[in-house]
Amino acid sequence: MKIKYLFPSVIIFGTVFFSCTETKTVENAETKDTIKNATVQIAAIGDSAYTLAFGDIQALIDYKNGGRLEAFSLSGTNILSGKTVNAGNWGTSMWPSPQRAWGWPPSQQLDNLAYTVLQDSGAVVLKSQKDPKQGFVFTKAYSIDTKDTSLIITYTILNDTTVAQKVAGWEISRVAPGGLTFYPSGDEAKRGQLAPLTKDTLGVTWFEYKAATIPSGVPKLLADGKEGWLAQAKGALLLVKTFEDVATGKYAPEEGEIELYANPDHSYIEIEQQGTYVQLKAGETLTYVVRYKLVKIPLELALIAGNSELLKITRSVVKR
Template sequence: MLHLILFIGVFFGASKEPQRKTITHGKIRIHLNVDLGGRIDQICYNEQPLLFPAKEHPEYNGSVWWPSPQKDWHWPPPTSIDKNPYKLTRENGLIQLRSIPGPESDLQLKKTIQLLNDHQIRLIYEATNIGKLPKKFGHWEVTRLPKGGRVIFPVGELLAKKEHPKLRSSLFFNDPDLIPSCINKNEKCFNIEISEKTACIPQTDKYKLLADASEGWAAYLKDGLLLVKRFKDTPIAELPPEQGEVELFVNPSLNFIELEQHGQYQKVLPDHTSIWVVDWYILEYPSALSQDVKAIKEFINNNIHLISSY
């Protein structure tokens, strides 16, 4: 049974504690910060946290949604989507968070969170064009994770400049020949360790890598837990401009990475909605199993198949 606990903020002088909500199901507990972009603040499995915590940084934490591409808004992300309070409702037993429209964005976002079983979380993002003109954008999920783990995903090709000629070479890494040890050619899989002292993509001086995820999933293994994000595989030609299907960002000064993925770039008419579904799987990876990328990939594929067939 799904247990829901709602914490309502109270006033302390002139400041207000943020409204938070906790959802639990079996071994999974999800913490939501309703007043800070309706974000997923933390996920715990058997009391073990997976995401970069708010105590380490009040804004660069948890998991968020942004419209893609970044070149449309540069920085910071649209406030009404990323930082402003959301309206929380419960419909048919589901938790839903809806952004409050702001002047800097023509989009309104609704997030629906489903705990399907003890290992699977479904996130449904519904972005509605509330402007007066058609709007082109893609979905973008940004998940911040503490350093000290391993990033794994099946890779089609690292995006080269011929695919995205406007990439900023000082920020984006595009040359797979510079990091041959990170690509397992037999398994066609990206596999990279991110230590707590890592300040850029290992073996490079770049902070961000863009890639094509050939099977529609990306995973992070840390302290015996695998967080696997599964999404619709999007061809390179259909991605938002200057973005990759999967992106890895290593923060040079804070102890986190961002494991991100982008959906299809599309034109959405006024009053129309684009829906994007992402499934998260949390798996316990036995210490007795091999740490070889082939073994990890097989474990992920086998277990996702079993869980999804419940």
């Protein structure tokens, strides 16, 4: 079955647009790339996960644990923080925004419990159970674009209730501390305990992680962004996430288009972004699309705020 990926800001009426059977059907699958005559390989790992691979890129998807992206690797090196670092906060999650609508912890049905496998040929498509508090149902579709070797995650949020409610997509990726996080600076003032630890230069906001400077409490940054990308550099790897650029002030109340969180125990940080805050009528869905690009960078490249060469590399990755 072919998946039609919709522009992130489009709202689709009706129920989830996937119509394939809700069972895991095959152990291995390949999708031919007619341009490069290569293949995307999908393989089942035990009874809880899939790998999705093309060339040196590999994604590990755990459908028994919230349908999360557990790892995203280049030549065997994973950029995401795993389960051994924190049993609850690992890999990449998707939450409905704003948080004030559900408090804490996140919905078990959306974040931690098993997802149903709708498709595992050509793409890995997963569907959550219904969240009993807000009535949302998530669908996550994972695929690889063979033209630029990027991982594409298409999130769908279904309002499976009888009333209208507002929501935005909110993606949270955990990575190891000690790197450099940066994004194009927005127009609004930054908020949160991490705001004073950032530096704005070259039209970009930079967060250079230093454990000694991380405050206690809930060290977050909430900010406006531009251009629709967020990057993380550590060692010889550069991760660039691209997504819809949300207009200033169009994200959820008390939230931000860009968010960062540094765990006070210095074990991981979260690089996060949110989509446009929209109203969904009963039975309506929205889609939120995120593209992951992972590339090698020179080890000698200084990972410091204002590095113009790193910014040049990042912008070239964004344009691919």
